[in-house]
Amino acid sequence: MIDALVELLQAFSEWPGAVVLRRVQLVYLLVNAAHIVSIGLVVGAIVSLDLRILGAFKGYPISVLGPPLSRIAAIGVVLAIATGLMLFSVRPIAYAQNTAFLVKVGLVGFGIINAVLLHRSRHWPIALSGGKIHRGVKVSAFLSITVWISAIIAGRWIGFL
Amino acid sequence: MTMNLFCRLLSGAMLTILVISGAAAHHGWSWAEADQLELKGVVRDIYIGPPHPTLDVETANDGLWRIELANPRQTERSGFVQGVAKVGDEITALGNRSSDPKEKRMKAVRITVGGKTFDIYPERIKTN
Numbered sequence: 001m002i003d004a005l006v007e008l009l010q011a012f013s014e015w016p017g018a019v020v021l022r023r024v025q026l027v028y029l030l031v032n033a034a035h036i037v038s039i040g041l042v043v044g045a046i047v048s049l050d051l052r053i054l055g056a057f058k059g060y061p062i063s064v065l066g067p068p069l070s071r072i073a074a075i076g077v078v079l080a081i082a083t084g085l086m087l088f089s090v091r092p093i094a095y096a097q098n099t100a101f102l103v104k105v106g107l108v109g110f111g112i113i114n115a116v117l118l119h120r121s122r123h124w125p126i127a128l129s130g131g132k133i134h135r136g137v138k139v140s141a142f143l144s145i146t147v148w149i150s151a152i153i154a155g156r157w158i159g160f161l
Numbered sequence: 162m163t164m165n166l167f168c169r170l171l172s173g174a175m176l177t178i179l180v181i182s183g184a185a186a187h188h189g190w191s192w193a194e195a196d197q198l199e200l201k202g203v204v205r206d207i208y209i210g211p212p213h214p215t216l217d218v219e220t221a222n223d224g225l226w227r228i229e230l231a232n233p234r235q236t237e238r239s240g241f242v243q244g245v246a247k248v249g250d251e252i253t254a255l256g257n258r259s260s261d262p263k264e265k266r267m268k269a270v271r272i273t274v275g276g277k278t279f280d281i282y283p284e285r286i287k288t289n
Binding site: 022 | 208212213
């Protein structure tokens, strides 16, 4: 089981993209920057929307802010995962043993599940149409801010272990 | 009331990030002792490339040590490139160890392997 996983990670570290990332520093630097930009999209958009849900910027309707901010955050998550996988492929086995990395992956997973559950909740369309913001929606927004910022802290921690 | 709580939460998180980024890991020398020491052992793992080149060295009587090198470009400039050392090679590392006595981690200024010397941080090598 563990052997199979190590083999898989080893194979991932040998794909041509990983080889280029290890050898050409400019490529690594650009992918690294793209990863940061993606994270910026996620946090910038989602924290704004979460704060609106929690009662800030009341003059701007959720029906207007919600769809574009959710979409930007979702695009950011997809790009962050794509660029993150590329960075991961440079040293997969080392990262897989890094506690901060594992915590970060768990937090990102939790953040995505939280967002999906909110979008599926029957309270979300009500909040989107300007109706009452259910307590569950607020809890989800609070979790969202906490989880995404924690994911960034865990991610930053990777290099310190 | 809730806004106030979130402002506090946010500023708390930001402060945490600032504190963490202030304490540089393999960057800088603040985490390492001022005195240099020499470590001898066998290479168990070698990684040259971004984000940070490292060596794992098995010493005779002090277990496995993590040797941090300079950033990829500077490590390359010292001549310590892919293929210069491999797993199983006898290696000597001169450098500054972590100021945490429990942590077997050193930032190398000079690596000697296969009769060749690589000055990673030439200006920091203390000659006595």
